[in-house]
Amino acid sequence: MESVVSAVHISNLTFRYPGNDAASFTDMNLQVNKGDRFGLFGPNGAGKTTLMNIMTGLIKADGGTVALNGVKVDGHKFRVNHMFGFVPQDFSLYQELSPKENLEFFGAWYGLDRQTIKQRTDELLTVMDLQDVRNKQVQLFSGGMKRRVNLAIGVIHNPSIIFLDEPTVGVDVQTRHAIVNYLLELNSKGTTLIYTSHQLSEAQDLCNQVAMMDQGKIVAHDSLDNLLHAHEQEDLEALFLNLTGKKFRDDV
Template sequence: MVNNELAIKISNLGFHYPGNDGVTFSGLNLKVKKGERFGLFGPNGAGKTTLLSLMTGLLSANQGTVELLGHDVSRHSNKVNALFGFVPQDFSFYQEMSPVENLEFFGAWAGLNRRQIKTRTDELLHILGLENVRNKQVDKFSGGMKRRVNLAIGVIHDPSVLILDEPTVGVDVQTRHAIINYLLELNKNGTTLIYTSHQLSEAEGLCEEVALIDSGEIIAQNTLTELLKEHSKDSLEGLFLELTGKEYRNDV
């Protein structure tokens, strides 16, 4: 349930890549409430993945602060790391290992003990339909199965905030449906979701609050219902095209 506590508070954020290549942020501010299903959307090269990386401490800001549940992410403390899970667009596991071996490794890295790892592993493999391949090498899996392993690793430690970058890209309809339903169940139980994707029709059923980003700036933020009403649109895709344009974008 959404309340007035903040899961993410970004204040006066400044960032640029060395050599000034890529997206630049200057004085960016963003708030995400605890328990919210929050969507971040924008064209290629707009800064979505960079901003998610700043939220998790994978990148360090040049100025300003990023707070996760009141903790400064830049300090990289074990306490901060335990609060969030990150499901990146690129697969973040060892292809030569099995789901069980991957979850054992990443569970230990997250600070879980052996009993906790076993309990969570059995639970997640059941929920995500991977029980019958628990001991097979992940490099033999389909893209959809790998996405489910990626998700399991991101939630192995039961994080309070789950950050997802294109969690369903390249999967079949059944896998997408199962992943979205699982995310909704996590949120129902209190997990804050921060999600970005190019699957805008999917996002409409998942996200309550949305922000549109372009060229390193937040150009719109509100509940999806209010934004559609404000701009007289009946879909997130229509709103997206109105605010970011229809021209080709090259992410280089």
């Protein structure tokens, strides 16, 4: 039988920020299967964003390997960049451009041809309900509208893996509902989702696989149903507090 290639495979990952005495990660191992809706959760400072930045190649690990769809991130950056989309918490777009111009720019950056860019731009502007403002500057938009543009940019090249760092922070209920439903639709077509957020009720609706991080370590990793059963918890928020404690974690 042919072995199944995971969407993300992390082996013996080690990383330490320059100037820090303690390592952020030491010999970390993690696997995310293709088609998973994978949630990465933990308190502030647990290492979630750092790990996501390493998975997407924004930060280089000190040791170990990270592979997307069986291809090592280190050394195959161009090939890997076309496999995934990244929707960061901070807006990754040009505020002075319109949604249409942003999508055309990033579509070209990904190497899409003109016809595909036009098709995908029209499709995404419709899906994100941005057709009426397609030619207006993004800097005039509300936070929720900017989130939708941000998401559209992250998926314009039809990536097989999407990394999402707080994709709905600061949006209203309607926008959050629309974004989550769109992500579920993409997943139903085979797209793997790697998601982190403090919106745990939203996460429970979105994720089927969960990893809990604390102090740079994976303290639990399984299906959400299995973790809730094993730890005798009713929901993801209760599980989060059970595994990471209730002490404040927002100190510097």
